[in-house]
Amino acid sequence: MKTFCGRANPTTGALDWVEESEEYDYHQEIARSCYADMLHDHDRNEKYYQGIRAAVARVRARGEKVVVLDIGTGTGLLSMMAVTAGADLCYAVEVFKPMADAAQCIVEKNGFSDKIKIINKHSTEVTVGPDGDMQMRANVLVTELFDTELIGEGALPSYEHAHHNLVQEGCEAVPHRATVYAQLVESDLLWSWAQLQPMDVDGTRLVPPPAVGRCAGAHSVCDIQLSQVPAHSFTPLGPLCTMFSVDFSKPVSSASQCHSARFAAQSSGRAQVVLSWWDIDMDPGGTIVCTMAPSWTYPQPDMAPWRDHWMQSVYFLPVERRVTEGEDLTLTVCHDDYTDGQKTSPSTEAPPCRPCCTCQAHLVWTRPRFGELNDSHRTESYVSALRSVLKADSVCLGVSDGSLLPVFAHMLGAKKVFSLENSRMSKQVIEQANSMTGGVQLLEIRPDQLTSSDLGGEQISVLMGEPYFSTSLLPWHSLFFWYCRTALAGLLQPGATILPCSASLHIVAVEFQDLWRIRAPCGTCEGFDVRPMDEMKSLDFRESREAEPHPLWEYPCRALTPPTAAMTFDFTQCVSQQPITSQGSLPFTRSGCCHGVVLWMEYQLTDDITVSMGLSGPIGEQGECEWKRHRKQGVFFFRSPWESSGDGRASVSYSLTFEPTGRATETGR
Numbered sequence: 001m002k003t004f005c006g007r008a009n010p011t012t013g014a015l016d017w018v019e020e021s022e023e024y025d026y027h028q029e030i031a032r033s034c035y036a037d038m039l040h041d042h043d044r045n046e047k048y049y050q051g052i053r054a055a056v057a058r059v060r061a062r063g064e065k066v067v068v069l070d071i072g073t074g075t076g077l078l079s080m081m082a083v084t085a086g087a088d089l090c091y092a093v094e095v096f097k098p099m100a101d102a103a104q105c106i107v108e109k110n111g112f113s114d115k116i117k118i119i120n121k122h123s124t125e126v127t128v129g130p131d132g133d134m135q136m137r138a139n140v141l142v143t144e145l146f147d148t149e150l151i152g153e154g155a156l157p158s159y160e161h162a163h164h165n166l167v168q169e170g171c172e173a174v175p176h177r178a179t180v181y182a183q184l185v186e187s188d189l190l191w192s193w194a195q196l197q198p199m200d201v202d203g204t205r206l207v208p209p210p211a212v213g214r215c216a217g218a219h220s221v222c223d224i225q226l227s228q229v230p231a232h233s234f235t236p237l238g239p240l241c242t243m244f245s246v247d248f249s250k251p252v253s254s255a256s257q258c259h260s261a262r263f264a265a266q267s268s269g270r271a272q273v274v275l276s277w278w279d280i281d282m283d284p285g286g287t288i289v290c291t292m293a294p295s296w297t298y299p300q301p302d303m304a305p306w307r308d309h310w311m312q313s314v315y316f317l318p319v320e321r322r323v324t325e326g327e328d329l330t331l332t333v334c335h336d337d338y339t340d341g342q343k344t345s346p347s348t349e350a351p352p353c354r355p356c357c358t359c360q361a362h363l364v365w366t367r368p369r370f371g372e373l374n375d376s377h378r379t380e381s382y383v384s385a386l387r388s389v390l391k392a393d394s395v396c397l398g399v400s401d402g403s404l405l406p407v408f409a410h411m412l413g414a415k416k417v418f419s420l421e422n423s424r425m426s427k428q429v430i431e432q433a434n435s436m437t438g439g440v441q442l443l444e445i446r447p448d449q450l451t452s453s454d455l456g457g458e459q460i461s462v463l464m465g466e467p468y469f470s471t472s473l474l475p476w477h478s479l480f481f482w483y484c485r486t487a488l489a490g491l492l493q494p495g496a497t498i499l500p501c502s503a504s505l506h507i508v509a510v511e512f513q514d515l516w517r518i519r520a521p522c523g524t525c526e527g528f529d530v531r532p533m534d535e536m537k538s539l540d541f542r543e544s545r546e547a548e549p550h551p552l553w554e555y556p557c558r559a560l561t562p563p564t565a566a567m568t569f570d571f572t573q574c575v576s577q578q579p580i581t582s583q584g585s586l587p588f589t590r591s592g593c594c595h596g597v598v599l600w601m602e603y604q605l606t607d608d609i610t611v612s613m614g615l616s617g618p619i620g621e622q623g624e625c626e627w628k629r630h631r632k633q634g635v636f637f638f639r640s641p642w643e644s645s646g647d648g649r650a651s652v653s654y655s656l657t658f659e660p661t662g663r664a665t666e667t668g669r
Contacts (some may be wrong), residue, residue, distance in 0.1 A: 001016075024165040036306065036517060036518055036520055036521070036522055036533075037308045037518045038074070038307075038309050039522040039525045039533070040146075040517040040525075041305065041307045042305070042421070042520065042526075043290060043307075044290055044307065044310075044321050045077070045525065045526045047282050047288055047290040048078055048174065048175075048282065048290075049081045049305055049526055050282060050283075050288045050302060051175060051283055051288050052078065052081045052082050052085050052174050052282075052341070053081075053085040054282070054283050054288070055140050055142075055172040055173075055174050055283070055380075056068075056082065056086045056087055056140065057079070057086070059140060059172055064139060065088045066087040066088050066089075066140060067087070067088060067089050067090075067091075067137070067140065068087045068089070068090040068091070068138055068140040068141075068165055069090075069134070069138035069140070069141050069162065070090055070091065070092045070142045071093050071123045071141070071142075071143045071145060072093065072094065072095075072123075072143060072144055072153075072158075073092035073094045073118070073135065074094065074099055074103065074144050075102060075106055075525075075530055075533055076092055076104075076116065076118070077106075077525060077528060078104035078142050078144065079092040079107070079116045079142075080106075080107065080112055080116070080528050081526065081528075082142060083115045084527075087115070087140065088115070089115055089117075090115060090116045090117070090140065091117050091119060091126075091133070091134050092107070093115065093117065093118055093119045093121060093122075093123045094119070095120070095121060095122040095123075096589075100118055100119075100120035101538055102532055102533055103118050104118045105532040106528070106529070106532050106533065107415070109529055109531075109532060110529055119133045119134075121133065121157075123161065123162060123166070124157070125307075126166060126657055128166060134166065137168045138166060138167045138168065138171065138174065139167065139171045140172045140173075140174070141162060141166075141167050141173045141174070141248065142147065142172050142173075142174045143159070143174075143248070145158055145159070146178070146278075146310065147165060147309075148221065148278070148292075148310055148311045148312065148313055150178055150180055150278045151335060152221075154337065156252055156253070156254040156337045157254045157337050159252040160253060160254045160255075162253050163250070163251040171250075173247075173248040173249040174283075175282050176247070176248060176249055176281050176283055176284050177246065177247050177249075177280070177281040177283075177286070178246045178248070178278055178279070178280045178281075179242065179244075179245040179278060180242075180244055180245075180276065180277075180333065181242055181243060181276060181278065181279070181293075182241050182261075182275065182276040182315075182331055182333060183238060183239070183240045183241065183274065183276075184236070184237045184238040184241050184273075184329070184331055185235060185236050185237060185272070185274070185275055186234060186235045186237055186269040186272055187233055187234035187235070187272060188233075188235065189229070189233045189234070190233075190272070190314055190316075191272040191316070191320065192370065192371050192374040193222065193272075193316070193367040193370050193371045194272075194316035194367070194370060195212075195213070195215075195217065195316075195320075195370070196208040196212050196213075196361065196373060196374065197374045199379050199381075199410050200376070201379075201383055201411045201412070202383055202387060202412055203529055204411055206404075206407070206411070208433075209359070209433055209435060210640075211358070211359040212359045212433075214356070214358075214359075215357055215358050215359035215552040216318035216319065216355035216356060216357070217316055217357055217362045217415075218355065218362040219355040219356060221228075221313040221314070221315060222313070222315070222367050223311045223314075224311060224312065225308075225311055225554040225555070226275060226277070226311065226314070227294040227301070227312075228295065228553060228554045228555075228556070232234065233269065233297045234273070234275075235269055236266060236267070236328060237265050237266060237267055237269050237323055237329075238264075239263055239266065241261035241331055242333070243259050243276075243333045244257075244333065245289070249284070254337035255337075256335065256337075257334070258332055258333065259332070259333050259334075260331065260332045260333075261332075262328065262330050262331075263329055263331070264328055264329070265323045265325055265326060265327045265328075265329055265357070267325050268322075268323065268325045269322075270321070270322060270554075271320060271323050271329075272320045273314060273315070273316055274316075274318070275314060276312065276313040276314075276333075276664050277291070277312045277313065278291075278292055279291040279292065279293070280489060290356075292311070292312060294312055295344065306513075306514040306517070308515070308517075308518060359429070359432065359499060360425050360428055360429050360430045361432075361487075364401075364402050364425055364470075365402055368551070368630045368631070369402070369468070369630070371630045372468075372630035372631070375630065378611060381605065381609055382408065382466070382605065383408055383412070384609060385429065385605035385606045385609045386405070386408055386409055386412055386499070389497045389499060389606065390409060390412050390413060390414050390462065391411060391413050391461075392415060393461070394409075394414040394416075394461050394464040395414070395415055395416045395418075395455070395458045395459065395460055395461045395493075396409045396414045396460070396464060397417075397418045397420065397455075397491075398418070398419040398420065398440075398464050398465065399463065399465045400465040400468045400469065401421070401422055401423075401426055401468055401469050401470045402421070402426045402429055402430060403465070403466055404430075404433060405464050405466060406418070406419035406430075406464075407433055407440055407467070409440075409462070410438075410440050411465065414462070416441070417439060417440045417441070417460060418441045418442075418454075418455060418460075419441070419443065420445060420446075420447060420484075421442055421443070421444055422444075423444070426470075427442050447487040447488050448481075448487040450487075450488065450492060451491075455491065455624070459491060459492065459493040459496075460488065460491050460492050460493060460496055461493045461496050461497065462496065462499065463485060463496060463497070463499070464499040465481045465484070465499070466603075467481035467500070467603070469481075473549045474547055474549050474632075474634045475505065475614075475633065476505060476599075476658070478601060478613075479569060479658075481500075481505065481571070482569060482575050483575055485571055486574040489574055498571045498572050499605055499606070500539055500571060500603035500611075501570075501605070502568060502569060502570050502571055502572070502603075502604045503568070503569045503571065503602065503603050503604070503625075504563070504565040504566075504604070505567040505568075505599060505601055505656070506563050506564065506565050506599065506601070507563070507566045507586065507597050507598070507599050507654060508559050508562070508563040508564070508598050508625075509559070509561040509588070509594050509596070509597050509652045510555045510557040510558060510559055510595065510623075511557060511558045511560055511593050511594055511599065511623070512555060512556075512557045512579050512595045513556040513557060513558075514555065514556070514594075515550065516595040516596075516641065519637040522534055525576050526636060545634060547599060547634040547636045548634070548635050548636075548637070549633070549634060549635075550632055550633060550635050551627075551629070551633075552598065552614075552627040552632075552633045553626070553628065553629045554626040557625055558590065558623035558624075558625065559590070559619045559625055560589070560590045560592050560594050560623060560644055560646070561586035561587060561589060561590075561652060562589060562619075563615065564584065564586060565602075566582050566584060566599075566654065567582045567656055574659065577660055578660070579657050579658065579659045579660065580657070581655070581656065581657045581658075582654075582655070582657075583584075583653070583654065583656075584653070585651040585652065585653045586651055586652040587648045587651040588646050588647075588649075588650050588651060588652070589648055590622070591644055591645050591646035592623070592643075592644055593641045593642070593643055593644075594638065594641060594643075594644055594652065595641050596632050596637040597616075597635075597636050597652065597654070598634065600614025600615070600633045600634065602614065612628065613628060613631040614627060614628060615628075615639075617628060
């Protein structure tokens with residue numbers, strides 16, 4: 001059976017209807033799941049294996065039959081470890097049917113189907129008894145239900161139910177214990193992702209609207225690869241605090257709880273941000289530990305294991321406040337059954353309330369978007385470009401989501417400034433910024449619906465955009481600006497200025513330090529054949545064959561070829577009705593293992609001002625790349641890596657096509 005799916009085209013803004021199979025959602029979920037990352041996480045797998053062996057041995061030593069319950073079995077890896085360690089029987093629970101089917105196939109392929117029973121249910125629906133899913137309660141509980149915040153995948157309710165209904169009292173648990181840590185720091189870099197900062201516009205200071213400045217912000221966690229945030233970019237104001245621990249071998253409560261740690265400030269500064277991560281002890285004695293600590297906490301940072309399925313958490317305080325060295329402080333973490341939240345206060349104060357956005361800006365702008373708006377060098381580029389094209393009689397129209405460019409244009413003296421906003425909420429946020437200066441008319445109208453009467457009979461002399469659109473994921477999605485410019489052609493003055501005037505799509509072949517793991521075949525994992533996972537139809541689904549958006553500042557890579565501008569789009573002209581194609585090759589000038597290519601956009605604001613959404617500077621001598629922190633780049637992974645000698649004789653060939661429908665395709669090797 002086929003089904004029609006409506007899919008918004010982020011490049012054209014149109015709603016495309018496409019025919020998909022009835023299992024489309026399943027395939028899409030697995031294609032994007034990065035299961036390979038977990039299977040390639042040797043540190044995680046090894047620690048689990050050691051913990052499982054020890055737990056099975058402890059039960060055996062008591063003279064008991066070993067019955068294991070594995071909740072969230074995924075590929076069945078941990079269940080196979082348990083049986084190999086000597087378990088008599090293992091109940092492997094997996095709610096996601098495609099994964100349960102894959103686990104069944106993997107278990108059979110490895111010869112464990114007589115001792116491992118796959119149960120395709122949520123663990124809270126599993127029954128115990130002669131006619132139930134489990135014939136008896138388990139005495140070993142194995143789980144991997146954790147996310148970056150530890151409990152975000154519903155670990156606590158699952159553990160709570162399992163202890164009440166599925167496992168024996170006093171059971172062994174792997175992991176045995178989890179501990180959450182937190183540290184209060186000052187960091188202008190991280191704080192720029194939380195609150196809009198004052199900015200200089202041609203000598204005039206633009207301050208955030210009071211409602212935005214007073215807002216506590218969004219309470220949701222910011223999960224990042226904290227190892228890629230340089231230690232010199234933040235100042236610890238307190239010690240690393242142990243916030244709370246959970247003993248998984250005993251009944252667990254999913255009720256909301258708060259935990260506090262008191263400490264004396266180690267240095268004076270502005271309390272802004274809380275960094276957090278967790279450890280899991282695989283055994284009661286804490287001798288087998290799997291830690292999420294960032295690499296800069298290690299004596300040898302290069303020895304830190306890499307993983308992307310578990311990262312570190314950043315929490316932003318509702319307001320920054322001054323602390324002095326030696327001051328008594330209290331750091332409080334409150335969690336419900338799914339999420340954590342971190343707060344700090346003087347020891348004499350009651351714990352503050354959970355942060356909640358009241359200005360709507362934190363609901364409209366993502367954290368990287370806050371960082372982008374707070375980038376003073378970027379702001380200066382746009383202000384300089386606007387200054388060079390604006391005249392006293394300029395009539396400007398801004399086309400970007402939640403952009404401050406129209407406010408800048410008004411402050412620089414444009415006669416009239418209009419701004420199109422795609423949503424009521426985005427319009428309300430910009431209205432707050434506009435209230436500080438006035439002069440910008442905000443229109444909640446689609447570009448193709450805008451009329452001359454909406455502009456008061458004026459013609460547009462300057463059409464401007466960053467461009468930024470909240471629906472954009474891949475670099476070329478921001479070409480929606482080009483489609484908007486085309487729709488507005490009839491409202492432009494002859495010779496109107498288009499800013500940016502053009503865009504170029506750049507490409508470079510790279511060797512990833514670690515990111516390649518998320519798409520690499522697994523083959524054998526800890527001695528078990530998991531090739532059926534590699535052979536799943538879902539992993540060859542369309543989403544796995546297309547470019548993927550990744551914030552590459554978090555994922556180090558080396559350029560093996562020179563970067564090249566592969567395609568150029570002229571915004572001074574309307575969108576071409578014919579496909580735009582580009583073919584070329586990238587010669588390998590450095591040796592290494594090529595995992596794929598990276599693509600990004602650069603925008604030509606004026607003849608001499610360009611802003612990059614990819615590389616933030618020249619490539620290093622050894623191929624080191626520094627990437628913009630505020631936009632994601634497109635990554636096209638090769639199906640198998642390619643070794644390069646770097647002598648320039650071998651190259652990556654590419655063929656790029658941009659169709660008027662807005663779809664960009666790429667091929668190459």
